[in-house]
Amino acid sequence: MVTAKATRCWLSCLANLHPPILLPHNQPCVIGRSRETKIRDTRCSKSQVELLADYTSYIVTARQLGANSSSVNGQKVLYGSSAQLQHGDIIEVLAGGYEHRVDFDPPPTSTNTVNSTTEPEQDTAMPRGQKKRTIDDHFSNPKKAKTGGTSGSGGWEKSIDGDLLVYQKNMTGSEKANGGVEVDLDKSIFVGDAAGRPAEGKKKKDFSFSDRLFALNVGLKFYTPEEHFLDAKTQAFNMPEFDPRKVDASLPLYDPSMTKVPGHKLEMIVLVGFPGSGKSFFCSTHLAPLGYVVANRDTIGSWQKCVSVMEQSLKIMRLVWQDGKHVVIDNTNPDLESRKRYIEAAKKCGATVRCFIFATSKDHARHNNKFREFSEEDHSKVSDMVFNMYNVQYKMM
Numbered sequence: 088m089v090t091a092k093a094t095r096c097w098l099s100c101l102a103n104l105h106p107p108i109l110l111p112h113n114q115p116c117v118i119g120r121s122r123e124t125k126i127r128d129t130r131c132s133k134s135q136v137e138l139l140a141d142y143t144s145y146i147v148t149a150r151q152l153g154a155n156s157s158s159v160n161g162q163k164v165l166y167g168s169s170a171q172l173q174h175g176d177i178i179e180v181l182a183g184g185y186e187h188r189v190d191f192d193p194p195p196t197s198t199n200t201v202n203s204t205t206e207p208e209q210d211t212a213m214p215r216g217q218k219k220r221t222i223d224d225h226f227s228n229p230k231k232a233k234t235g236g237t238s239g240s241g242g243w244e245k246s247i248d249g250d251l252l253v254y255q256k257n258m259t260g261s262e263k264a265n266g267g268v269e270v271d272l273d274k275s276i277f278v279g280d281a282a283g284r285p286a287e288g289k290k291k292k293d294f295s296f297s298d299r300l301f302a303l304n305v306g307l308k309f310y311t312p313e314e315h316f317l318d319a320k321t322q323a324f325n326m327p328e329f330d331p332r333k334v335d336a337s338l339p340l341y342d343p344s345m346t347k348v349p350g351h352k353l354e355m356i357v358l359v360g361f362p363g364s365g366k367s368f369f370c371s372t373h374l375a376p377l378g379y380v381v382a383n384r385d386t387i388g389s390w391q392k393c394v395s396v397m398e399q400s401l402k403i404m405r406l407v408w409q410d411g412k413h414v415v416i417d418n419t420n421p422d423l424e425s426r427k428r429y430i431e432a433a434k435k436c437g438a439t440v441r442c443f444i445f446a447t448s449k450d451h452a453r454h455n456n457k458f459r460e461f462s463e464e465d466h467s468k469v470s471d472m473v474f475n476m477y478n479v480q481y482k483m484m
Contacts, residue, residue, distance in 0.1 A: 110140035158182040277302040329450035360445030361452035
């Protein structure tokens with residue numbers, strides 16, 4: 088005989104760093120250092136603890152996988168050993184920090200006993216105790232979540248039919264954080280206030296398009312809070328100037344289209360363009376196979392090292408040209424001063440200089456960088472400040 092069966096079990100972060108993690112019935116769930124838990128401490132393994140929830144016994148078994156111990160109710164769990172948690176018990180994913188609480192719903196009681204062989208029906212609603220929210224915080228503000236200004240949901244909200252949990256402003260791939268619930272896009276919606284709406288009367292314009300674009304990316308029907316909860320008519324909105332769906336892949340690579348590469352017996356090509364405009368891809372695809380030596384500061388290391396190497400680069404490139412090799416300078420090179428050093432070196436070596444300007448817009452380049460940021464683990468984030476600086480520094484002549 089056990090207490091009333093649970094329909095769900097959540098692992099709730101006491102610091103509210105992330106949404107509660109659903110622990111499915113009798114399905115091992117491995118947690119550790121990840122984007123989901125927001126744990127970045129390298130002492131914590133990516134596979135730190137395996138949790139197995141039993142909805143009939145209200146027990147979660149924690150098996151230690153990482154080399155550094157976790158802790159259950161203040162007691163360390165060593166590598167290879169296990170410990171059991173009940174409703175309300177605390178596990179520190181890494182002993183001494185990252186506290187999480189086990190929450191069964193409904194919580195165990197002394198009544199409504201069930202047959203332990205019965206397989207419990209799973210539900211994906213949020214833990215109880217969440218206060219009803221208004222439209223203004225229906226999808227919680229991340230800044231408020233950090234300061235405890237919202238409930239412990241961390242931004243999770245059920246869709247209209249209860250089949251999908253949607254997390255505000257997550258990127259595509261968030262279905263991995265959906266607690267194993269199969270996503271039915273046709274029956275699911277996304278409600279958000281970052282909808283690209285212009286200013287109207289005393290109402291300010293939306294700060295972003297991010298919610299509308301997220302829904303567009305994953306194929307969800309999108310509504311503003313007013314449209315969904317207050318049945319307001321469809322509101323006017325703007326979209327970013329750059330739309331990746333409208334990129335014309337049939338355009339010629341060069342303008343003019345008859346441009347020859349190489350164009351001279353010995354030449355240096357200086358590339359000019361935003362970060363993410365396609366310069367390095369162009370070099371590796373079209374120039375390096377033709378024997379061009381690619382000089383890319385990004386591969387050198389820190390900016391201090393870049394400065395040191397760039398001061399010596401004129402001498403190095405002169406030696407290269409004596410061997411009869413073409414050179415391409417793969418960098419943003421927005422201003423006259425940054426290009427001047429290469430032009431002077433080329434003249435001393437008797438090489439012809441050509442400048443290839445990439446017509447990729449700022450928004451297009453930002454889109455490319457964001458895509459690389461989420462698709463390539465080793466790609467560093469490029470801040471808006473870098474794009475703005477390029478705009479300020481750019482000079483054609």
